[in-house]
Amino acid sequence: MELETGLEIKDFISLINGRVSATINRHLNRKFKGAGLGITTEQWSVLTCLWEKDKQTQQYICNHTFKDRASITRLIDILEKNGMVIRVSDPGDRRINLVHLTEKGAELEEEANTIIKDSIELATKDVDKKEFMILTSVFKTIIRNIED
Amino acid sequence: MELETGLEIKDFISLINGRVSATINRHLNRKFKGAGLGITTEQWSVLTCLWEKDKQTQQYICNHTFKDRASITRLIDILEKNGMVIRVSDPGDRRINLVHLTEKGAELEEEANTIIKDSIELATKDVDKKEFMILTSVFKTIIRNIED
DNA sequence: TTTGCAAAGTTGTTTAATCAACTATTTATA
DNA sequence: TATAAATAGTTGATTAAACAACTTTGCAAA
Numbered sequence: 001m002e003l004e005t006g007l008e009i010k011d012f013i014s015l016i017n018g019r020v021s022a023t024i025n026r027h028l029n030r031k032f033k034g035a036g037l038g039i040t041t042e043q044w045s046v047l048t049c050l051w052e053k054d055k056q057t058q059q060y061i062c063n064h065t066f067k068d069r070a071s072i073t074r075l076i077d078i079l080e081k082n083g084m085v086i087r088v089s090d091p092g093d094r095r096i097n098l099v100h101l102t103e104k105g106a107e108l109e110e111e112a113n114t115i116i117k118d119s120i121e122l123a124t125k126d127v128d129k130k131e132f133m134i135l136t137s138v139f140k141t142i143i144r145n146i147e148d
Numbered sequence: 149m150e151l152e153t154g155l156e157i158k159d160f161i162s163l164i165n166g167r168v169s170a171t172i173n174r175h176l177n178r179k180f181k182g183a184g185l186g187i188t189t190e191q192w193s194v195l196t197c198l199w200e201k202d203k204q205t206q207q208y209i210c211n212h213t214f215k216d217r218a219s220i221t222r223l224i225d226i227l228e229k230n231g232m233v234i235r236v237s238d239p240g241d242r243r244i245n246l247v248h249l250t251e252k253g254a255e256l257e258e259e260a261n262t263i264i265k266d267s268i269e270l271a272t273k274d275v276d277k278k279e280f281m282i283l284t285s286v287f288k289t290i291i292r293n294i295e296d
Numbered sequence: 297t298t299t300g301c302a303a304a305g306t307t308g309t310t311t312a313a314t315c316a317a318c319t320a321t322t323t324a325t326a
Numbered sequence: 327t328a329t330a331a332a333t334a335g336t337t338g339a340t341t342a343a344a345c346a347a348c349t350t351t352g353c354a355a356a
Binding site: 133135141 | 157159160161162163164165166167168169170171172173175176189190193196213214264265267268270271272273274275279280282283285286287289290291293294295
């Protein structure tokens with residue numbers, strides 16, 4: 001099946017079914033597990049927000065991870081259960097939870113970043129920087145075209 | 149954080165967290181739902197195998213959708229429950245199920261493909277064909293680098 | 297022939313995303 | 327001030343992926 005834009009539909013299917021991101025995710029989750037970090041890549045994406053700036057609201061974490069409120073509630077449930085973060089109710093606005101890193105959660109940063117960095121370098125071996133920038137810009141266009 | 153390849157780590161994060169494929173998936177699932185098709189994009193990816201050639205084994209469907217056996221078992225459970233396909237045991241090798249399209253399942257093809265086609269054209273508006281080909285080739289390289 | 301191994305599927309458990317409905321709190325407005 | 331609307335977060339239901347353990351069936355080598 002061919003599209004009016006001249007693109008082949010099957011070239012789009014790995015994007016639809018998320019084969020590339022699923023492969024990267026699987027790879028990284030195995031590395032995390034192998035290193036005994038005790039977190040998944042989804043939980044890692046929450047922690048990156050806090051490593052950058054601790055004590056954020058759940059809403060802030062939603063915006064920065066592109067996940068919805070329900071997903072963040074449940075990811076933080078697990079992170080809290082596993083002792084990586086704690087919820088602290090904001091005394092100034094009691095609707096708000098400020099998510100605090102624990103020492104255990106803070107300590108993961110370095111090792112997690114090393115794994116991420118190594119994996120990205122492995123994944124993008126032989127990928128030209130210019131080509132990667134094109135991919136990034138195509139992504140932005142697609143998101144702009146269809147988001148919400 | 150910068151990588152040795154000169155790539156920025158944050159440009160890779162939307163790939164890790166699958167933001168683009170998740171956005172496409174969400175968009176398509178809403179279109180399918182809006183049109184009352186009664187299938188998800190994951191179920192659609194199974195059906196595409198059968199529309200191309202009916203009466204395939206579950207293993208064949210695994211290979212062509214890049215999903216694992218357990219996922220295919222459950223997707224076919226749902227498709228069978230909803231009357232889109234039926235499992236028929238192969239008399240020549242009783243380990244094998246041949247998955248048959250029902251009339252209902254076969255009839256979905258045209259409408260589903262129209263939705264897919266329209267959505268892809270919307271998503272790739274203003275995306276240059278040459279740029280899309282680069283994206284496809286970068287994907288192939290990444291998968292080759294890290295798969296299994 | 298039997299013994300063992302490979303192949304095709306299934307099932308249980310955990311993690312996650314989506315969507316809709318819900319509570320609690322705060323802010324705006326009439 | 328009373329009421330409505332917006333914001334922050336939670337919960338339930340459904341669909342899905344990953345992984346390991348499992349059953350059944352077929353095949354090959356000893």
